[in-house]
Amino acid sequence: MKRIRISRCGAQLMGAQAPRRPICPHAAQRQDVAPHHHRIQLRWASSLMAAARKPNEIEIDPAEEAAEESSIDLSEALTASSTAKPPQPPPETLPSPHPSRALKSAKLAALRSRLSLPPRFPLQTLARTLVHPSADPNPHFNNGSMSILGANLLGYYTTEHLLCNYPRLPMSVVFAAQYAYIGPKALATIASEWGIEAAAEPGGEVDPGLLQFKRARSGDEDFPSALKEVKAPWKWNVTTTHKIVSSDEFGSTKARPDPQQLTGQPVPIEEAAQSFVRALIGSLYLHLGSPLVKRFYRDHFLSRHLDLNKLFDFRTPTRDLSRLCAREGFEAPVARLISETGRLSRHPVFVVGVYSGKDKLGEGSGSSLDEARIRAAAAALKGWYLYKPLEVTVPSSLEGEVDTSKWKPNMVDCGEVIV
Amino acid sequence: MASKRPIRTLFSVASTSVRPSRSIARSCPETSTCAFSTSTASFGPEYETEAAERPRWQQTPVRMVAPFRIRPQPKGPAFKVNEDPRRLDEAYVKMLGPNGDKLLSEEVKWLAITHKSFDHGRRGFNDRLAFLGRRIVSLQTSLALLNSSTPSFLGTGAQQDGYGRAAFQHAALSGLAGLTTEAKDDVLSRSRLAPIAERYGLDKVTRWKPKRADNLQGSGQESVLSTSLYAIIGALALERGGEVANKVTQDKILSPLGFTFA
Numbered sequence: 099m100k101r102i103r104i105s106r107c108g109a110q111l112m113g114a115q116a117p118r119r120p121i122c123p124h125a126a127q128r129q130d131v132a133p134h135h136h137r138i139q140l141r142w143a144s145s146l147m148a149a150a151r152k153p154n155e156i157e158i159d160p161a162e163e164a165a166e167e168s169s170i171d172l173s174e175a176l177t178a179s180s181t182a183k184p185p186q187p188p189p190e191t192l193p194s195p196h197p198s199r200a201l202k203s204a205k206l207a208a209l210r211s212r213l214s215l216p217p218r219f220p221l222q223t224l225a226r227t228l229v230h231p232s233a234d235p236n237p238h239f240n241n242g243s244m245s246i247l248g249a250n251l252l253g254y255y256t257t258e259h260l261l262c263n264y265p266r267l268p269m270s271v272v273f274a275a276q277y278a279y280i281g282p283k284a285l286a287t288i289a290s291e292w293g294i295e296a297a298a299e300p301g302g303e304v305d306p307g308l309l310q311f312k313r314a315r316s317g318d319e320d321f322p323s324a325l326k327e328v329k330a331p332w333k334w335n336v337t338t339t340h341k342i343v344s345s346d347e348f349g350s351t352k353a354r355p356d357p358q359q360l361t362g363q364p365v366p367i368e369e370a371a372q373s374f375v376r377a378l379i380g381s382l383y384l385h386l387g388s389p390l391v392k393r394f395y396r397d398h399f400l401s402r403h404l405d406l407n408k409l410f411d412f413r414t415p416t417r418d419l420s421r422l423c424a425r426e427g428f429e430a431p432v433a434r435l436i437s438e439t440g441r442l443s444r445h446p447v448f449v450v451g452v453y454s455g456k457d458k459l460g461e462g463s464g465s466s467l468d469e470a471r472i473r474a475a476a477a478a479l480k481g482w483y484l485y486k487p488l489e490v491t492v493p494s495s496l497e498g499e500v501d502t503s504k505w506k507p508n509m510v511d512c513g514e515v516i517v
Numbered sequence: 518m519a520s521k522r523p524i525r526t527l528f529s530v531a532s533t534s535v536r537p538s539r540s541i542a543r544s545c546p547e548t549s550t551c552a553f554s555t556s557t558a559s560f561g562p563e564y565e566t567e568a569a570e571r572p573r574w575q576q577t578p579v580r581m582v583a584p585f586r587i588r589p590q591p592k593g594p595a596f597k598v599n600e601d602p603r604r605l606d607e608a609y610v611k612m613l614g615p616n617g618d619k620l621l622s623e624e625v626k627w628l629a630i631t632h633k634s635f636d637h638g639r640r641g642f643n644d645r646l647a648f649l650g651r652r653i654v655s656l657q658t659s660l661a662l663l664n665s666s667t668p669s670f671l672g673t674g675a676q677q678d679g680y681g682r683a684a685f686q687h688a689a690l691s692g693l694a695g696l697t698t699e700a701k702d703d704v705l706s707r708s709r710l711a712p713i714a715e716r717y718g719l720d721k722v723t724r725w726k727p728k729r730a731d732n733l734q735g736s737g738q739e740s741v742l743s744t745s746l747y748a749i750i751g752a753l754a755l756e757r758g759g760e761v762a763n764k765v766t767q768d769k770i771l772s773p774l775g776f777t778f779a
Contacts, residue, residue: 187680197685222685238684243693246701247663250656257652261645261755269644339633342648343707343743356698384663384689424580425639493653496758508755510625512573512641516633 192302194234194310200225205307212293213394219385227377230311230370233300235361241377242357244384248376251383252280253347255395255494261508262490264406266483268514269338273349274409279399281348282372288398289371296367311370312363388497407480414517415475419452419459422482422515429455431478433471436461450474483514574627575600577639596730598635599722605630612717612749612769620761621752629748632725632741643748650751653759657766658704659696661776666695704774707739713773714742746770 189196200206200221210217210224231240256279260272267275278284289309300310341349357373383391412418419431431452440446450470451461460481462473491506599605605626606618613620621629633642678684703709714720720738723745727736750770754762767778 192680192682196682200685220685220687223687223690226685236678236682236684237694237697238678239682243696246696246698247659250652250659254652254656257649258754258759261649267645269648272645272648337633339642339644339744340737340740342644342651343740343747347652358697381690384693385687421581425578427578427580491758493754493759493762496760497763499760502758505758507757510628510646510752510755512624512628513633513638513644516638 189302193236194229194239194300195225195302195304195306197222197225197239200306203306205305209293209307215382216386216390219382223381223385224378225306227374227381228294228307228309229300230309230365230373231357231361232312232363232365232370233310237358240357240361241373244377244380245357245373246376246380247383248378248380249347251379251391252376252395252399255392256280256399257347258492258494259400262492263486264484265487265509266485266511266514267406268410268483269342270349271406271409271483273338273341273347275404275406277348278404278409279402282368284402285375286368286371289375294371294374296370309367309370309374311365311367311373314364314366388494392494406484410476410480410483412476412479415472415479417517418515419475419478421517422479423454425515428457431459431475433474435467435470452478572624572627574624574631574640577636581639592729594730596727598724605722608718608722612719613765621756625752625756627724629752630719630723630745632723632744634726634741635724636726643744643751646748646751646755647744648747648751649754650747650749650762653750653754653762654747654766654770655701655705657763657771658701661767661771661778662696662700662704663692665776666692704771707743709774710743710746710770711739713770714746716773717769719745 189199203221203225206221206224210219210221215224226239227241227244229240231237231242234240237243253276256276257272260267260275294309296313297304297308297310298313300312304310336344336351338349345351360369379391379395382394416431416433423429423431431454433450433452436449436451438446438448441448446465447463448465448467448470449461449463450467450473452459452471452474460474460476460478462470462475462477464470464473487509489506490508491504493508496502496505602623608630609617609620609626611617618626628641629643629646631640631642633644635642719742723741725741727733727738729736750762750766753765767776772778
């Protein structure tokens with residue numbers, strides 16, 4: 099039988115394959131790239147085996163050295179054996195995967211391309227953003243610092259978007275809208291939409307593309323106290339204005355735990371996912387710069403729809419509206435019945451409009467006259483508070499910009515009406 | 518109504534003597550929103566309808582003022598609030614530089630230093646401006662902490678790491694070790710910001726109402742001054758853009774706190 103000639107093998111017919119990954123500039127120092135010279139290869143292999151036996155010593159056999167002909171080979175061999183690092187400890191002993199494993203993770207590469215991030219964003223940083231401080235306490239290996247920066251960026255961009263587009267929004271609604279856009283639950287939802295899966299237990303052997311954190315089991319006694327409700331000791335009534343300087347961007351009443359405080363403590367998955375999304379924003383800013391982060395924010399956060407008019411909760415809209423008209427110099431509001439039906443039946447409908455002089459400020463319908471009047475006043479107040487200018491330039495659009503011709507000063511409203 | 522008129526004026530005179538700082542203007546405050554009303558504002562005969570236009574910061578809206586005060590005056594001395602535009606401009610020049618008083622429009626200049634406690638919030642307050650300003654200052658502080666980390670932080674941490682790992686090195690990530698919540702809380706605490714605000718004279722021009730005029734510290738002056746400081750930054754951001762606001766934050770707030778910028 100004739101032997102098949104090598105030229106008919108399929109692999110050779112395919113042509114030269116492009117390298118899957120760009121050549122790493124640090125390849126010479128990496129353990130898994132073998133040096134090309136055969137003598138160094140032998141020595142490298144033997145030094146590796148020796149190092150495996152004794153992790154802290156690298157044997158250089160003087161008998162082998164003497165057998166060498168050239169001094170150049172000797173110096174090459176010496177440098178090769180000295181730069182060959184001691185082999186890494188077994189992955190199970192590490193708290194999180196070694197950074198070098200990030201380059202081999204399919205999940206990380208897929209995540210990077212799914213988020214349309216440019217290839218110059220390192221996979222090692224992406225791997226680091228997935229490690230919560232509860233999994234790995236070393237600040238150089240977890241996402242604590244990056245999540246602080248990311249939280250600041252998200253807060254800034256969301257605040258300027260809300261205040262420029264809705265200049266009259268009351269403060270409590272601003273807090274609620276911030277929570278809806280970038281709060282813990284929203285970020286956890288976004289993380290799951292991006293396809294982030296969590297590792298069952300953190301460790302060095304898990305896939306670097308999984309979210310790693312120490313899980314809090316349900317019914318656990320040792321829930322971190324930092325995440326529990328903190329009862330205010332003597333300040334039982336913190337005003338909205340005071341929350342602006344003392345609390346976080348959502349005006350929350352309980353103290354926000356510091357990421358580094360949570361080292362080693364079990365956390366819920368929501369906390370870890372929130373930390374990941376923030377850390378991702380922070381790392382994008384550091385590696386890729388603010389224009390790209392703004393585009394990312396616009397694509398992933400501002401594209402989410404939020405019904406601001408559902409965030410309002412009026413207690414006495416009629417009184418608020420009356421004070422608002424007095425403040426602005428309008429005529430006092432008067433409620434007038436526009437139309438009605440079924441007054442004596444079981445389901446009447448009254449349509450009431452609130453008028454200031456001849457202008458109708460708002461209209462509402464209800465099954466009683468009072469209900470309709472209150473709904474009309476609430477609609478009038480929403481019409482005032484939800485005013486939106488047509489064209490808006492946000493402050494961050496001028497950062498790093500030389501051309502300031504497109505800048506349009508934003509409207510600054512004096513504040514919501516205080517009764 | 519002629520018989521009632523003398524009594525009404527008697528009350529108004531009495532009330533002015535009790536509240537010397539309040540000026541009761543008998544004119545219709547014309548705000549920009551009045552222009553959109555299709556019906557003319559009609560007032561009763563007891564008000565004189567002058568066409569004088571008073572800005573919002575200068576007087577409390579006429580229809581929100583009760584004819585006389587029912588509640589007793591608070592205990593302690595009265596707190597005098599600045600009403601002079603020139604003193605306000607001086608404070609802005611002190612803080613923002615030679616043209617500091619021209620950076621913001623007149624209404625916003627007053628709004629930024631008006632706390633919610635002033636005049637029961639009827640002349641506007643700086644809540645929203647302070648909210649935005651705090652976000653900007655917080656972000657700039659984080660960036661300053663990142664850039665100011667000492668080279669010792671650049672170490673791989675392999676010696677400190679008990680597992681002998683070397684962290685991934687990149688120029689962009691070099692300052693991350695310096696960014697912690699403790700560091701930020703230290704920098705941006707109210708007890709450190711209030712003296713900076715006092716240095717710029719904001720404690721003389723901030724309009725607020727302390728609980729006790731003889732115990733301003735106990736009434737929360739630190740918090741009110743921090744709010745004013747943040748609000749000025751927020752106002753600059755909304756009216757002049759993020760670049761100006763960031764620059765002012767770095768030069769006027771973070772530099773006095775010890776950061777250096779290139």
